[in-house]
Amino acid sequence: xxxxxxxxxxxxxxxxxxxxxxxxxxxxxxxxxxxxxxxxxxxxxxxxxxxxxxxxxxxxxxxxxxxxxxxxxxxxxxxxxxxxxxxxxxxxxxxxxxxxxxxxxxxxxxxxxxxxxxxxxxxxxxxxxxxxxxxxxxxxxxxxxxxxxxxxxxxxxxxx
Amino acid sequence: xxxxxxxxxxxxxxxxxxxxxxxxxxxxxxxxxxxxxxxxxxxxxxxxxxxxxxxxxxxxxxxxxxxxxxxxxxxxxxxxxxxxxxxxxxxxxxxxxxxxxxxxxxxxxxxxxxxxxxxxxxxxxxxxxxxxxxxxxxxxxxxxxxxxxxxxxxxxxxxx
Numbered sequence: 001x002x003x004x005x006x007x008x009x010x011x012x013x014x015x016x017x018x019x020x021x022x023x024x025x026x027x028x029x030x031x032x033x034x035x036x037x038x039x040x041x042x043x044x045x046x047x048x049x050x051x052x053x054x055x056x057x058x059x060x061x062x063x064x065x066x067x068x069x070x071x072x073x074x075x076x077x078x079x080x081x082x083x084x085x086x087x088x089x090x091x092x093x094x095x096x097x098x099x100x101x102x103x104x105x106x107x108x109x110x111x112x113x114x115x116x117x118x119x120x121x122x123x124x125x126x127x128x129x130x131x132x133x134x135x136x137x138x139x140x141x142x143x144x145x146x147x148x149x150x151x152x153x154x155x156x157x158x159x160x
Numbered sequence: 161x162x163x164x165x166x167x168x169x170x171x172x173x174x175x176x177x178x179x180x181x182x183x184x185x186x187x188x189x190x191x192x193x194x195x196x197x198x199x200x201x202x203x204x205x206x207x208x209x210x211x212x213x214x215x216x217x218x219x220x221x222x223x224x225x226x227x228x229x230x231x232x233x234x235x236x237x238x239x240x241x242x243x244x245x246x247x248x249x250x251x252x253x254x255x256x257x258x259x260x261x262x263x264x265x266x267x268x269x270x271x272x273x274x275x276x277x278x279x280x281x282x283x284x285x286x287x288x289x290x291x292x293x294x295x296x297x298x299x300x301x302x303x304x305x306x307x308x309x310x311x312x313x314x315x316x317x318x319x320x
Contacts, residue, residue: 016175017287062216062224062241081222081241083253083263091263093243093253103243103251105265105285125265127177127285 007145009136016132018140020122022148026155028110028118032087034151034160035059035108042067043159044151047143061085065092080106094124102131120148167305169296176292178300180282182308186315188270188278192247194311194320195219195268202227203319204311207303220245225252240266254284262291280308 007022024031034040036059042052046069055066059082066079077097083105084091094104104124111119126132154160167182184191194200196219202212206229215226219242226239237257243265244251254264264284271279286292314320 014289015287056222062239064222064241079222081224081243081253083241083255089261091253093241093251093265095243101249103265103267105253105263105287107263107287123287125285125287127175127265127267127283129174 007148009141009144011132011136016126016129018124018132018136020120020124020144022120023113024118024120024148024152024155025116026118026160027116028088028112030155030160031110031118031120032090034154035090036085040154040160044154045069045147047071048146048150050143058082059085059090102126167308169301169304171292171296176286176289178284178292178296180280180284180304182280183273184278184280184308184312184315185276186278186320187276188248188272190315190320191270191278191280192250194314195250196245200314200320204314205229205307207231208306208310210303218242219250262286 007020010019011017012019034044038054038057038059042054045052045067050069050071053068053070055068057065057067059065061082061084063085064079064081066077069076069078079095079097080093082090082092088110090108092106094106095102104126106125107123109121111121113119126135151160167180170179171177172179194204198214198217198219202214205212205227210229210231213228213230215228217225217227219225221242221244223245224239224241226237229236229238239255239257240253242250242252248270250268252266254266255262264286266285267283269281271281273279286295311320
């Protein structure tokens with residue numbers, strides 16, 4: 001388990017799962033908006049210095065999405081479908097197009113802690129431990145931490 | 161591992177995965193059609209004595225689906241989204257609406273064995289061993305076997 005800048009990233013020892021939690025000074029509604037409104041999402045997702053371009057975005061049950069992350073002249077595509085979008089829970093698939101047969105099933109939920117605080121839970125499930133561990137070793141932690149720091153800033157600025 | 165009527169159903173000891181294989185006297189194209197054409201799919205999916213009514217069906221990357229299985233006056237709903245649909249591989253999510261927060265990530269692929277034979281591979285990934293084992297204990301084997309027997313009959317009859 002790694003905890004930096006308030007984010008906990010945990011690899012389950014028995015399941016090919018990564019679990020992330022992070023507390024925000026925000027309501028569940030704000031975190032839902034930050035994950036479903038494409039204009040907001042594009043502003044915080046991913047590491048610093050990456051520009052996100054939303055190519056397609058239907059944040060509803062049965063919809064699908066695609067975005068491109070651009071950095072230093074290179075572009076990285078990501079895509080998936082929304083299995084379920086409801087105010088307290090989002091379930092979606094996730095593929096990095098550079099590895100087109102790799103698919104994660106992602107579940108996000110928003111736990112209301114009271115006093116204007118909300119805990120974001122994000123679970124990512126894949127079908128091999130090797131794939132999960134390669135993802136962790138590949139620096140996803142930096143992107144997650146920097147992304148959530150940007151989101152925290154947006155919330156503090158009243159942008160969400 | 162259980163093998164009956166030509167179908168192998170295997171619970172992975174280390175991953176919360178069920179793997180099913182079955183050989184058919186059919187081409188990959190026929191098996192693809194049987195899984196993507198709603199009129200064909202409705203005729204073979206599920207156990208004997210269940211009538212399948214397709215409520216929604218977009219068998220394309222990013223589409224979604226829902227069907228209802230009716231038996232003895234009771235109805236059972238199932239739904240999901242198609243993460244990817246391509247001739248050799250289908251990746252989709254799967255939820256039984258009676259347990260709305262349970263989600264499986266399903267991967268199907270069609271292995272051409274030559275001589276007009278094709279091996280169907282179906283992998284179902286969930287986020288707990290308990291959930292996986294409950295699904296196996298709940299009689300899914302009967303439905304799988306009876307469904308594939310119907311599909312085999314349709315192929316033999318030239319209906320696919």
